[in-house]
Amino acid sequence: MAALSLRARTRELWDEHNPGLDTSPMEVVALVKRITALLELAVEPIYDGAELTAAEVSLLVPLRHVEEDVTAIRLAERLNMSRAGVSKTLAKLERRGLIARVPDPADRRAALITMTDTGKAAIDDLFPRELEAHGRLLAGLGPDRAAVVSALTLLADTMEAALDA
Template sequence: MFDGAEITSPELDVMLILRYADRPVIARQLAEQTHRSRAATSKILAKLERRALLSRRPSTSDRRASLVQLTDQGRQVVDELFPRQLAVEARLLGGLDAERRAKIVEGLMELVAELERMSADRWSFTAAPVAAVGVDAAGVVPQRSSAAR
């Protein structure tokens, strides 16, 4: 599907969100909606911006945030590629009977729910491994004696 295409699948994911947003989107929200790290999202945005497919500008209400929107060229790319992607997916599912399609959709919905749960919980589990190692109040992991190793 994306062989020889101007953009990659992760880039198209970001561009689709922007294409159907009714206003510029904060970069952090793109990371959350695509279930990617802020760093990965920033790299995607930088690549798309270099190719003039989107523009970023500082938020007037929060200087730390940037507002992202597609350029006319970016909208044109989405309008060309997205129908092709849908056609490929329709062909893939078209060979399956209704029961098998329903099972696939059910499994995908469960996967999406799990991803959303993991995304919401991502900060709640980070302290557990740290506590298990025995980090002190200063964030230092105490050295074990050679006899304990």
């Protein structure tokens, strides 16, 4: 509750000192940041001492059951991540034997990424526990879950459209 009053007070202060400034985006952005922080807090114990980081799991989840060849560029695009960040993380995963990269026969500059059995075992262990932690956080939504998903989809689509414009 204190965080809510702090956000409201922060907005009031900005409105006082900069009367022409539109502070309305703060409402949405503050909530998104709060939700992100809560999601991270929920999984923190899972990753304490784990073989993978949360960022690495985010990269490996889409690779786990992939049916087509995937390059780092395609993976970065799918996950809306920077190519440099994806490449750096993949290099770490490859050094640890969790993924393998082989030259793409269609484009020698690119590499096809596959998970090793070690990588599959690691993701099969951690990802279900992450889902369970998130599930506990979201259980209270009940029948409102569909409305929340719809609103968040609208938010994500609106933000993507603004970036694409």
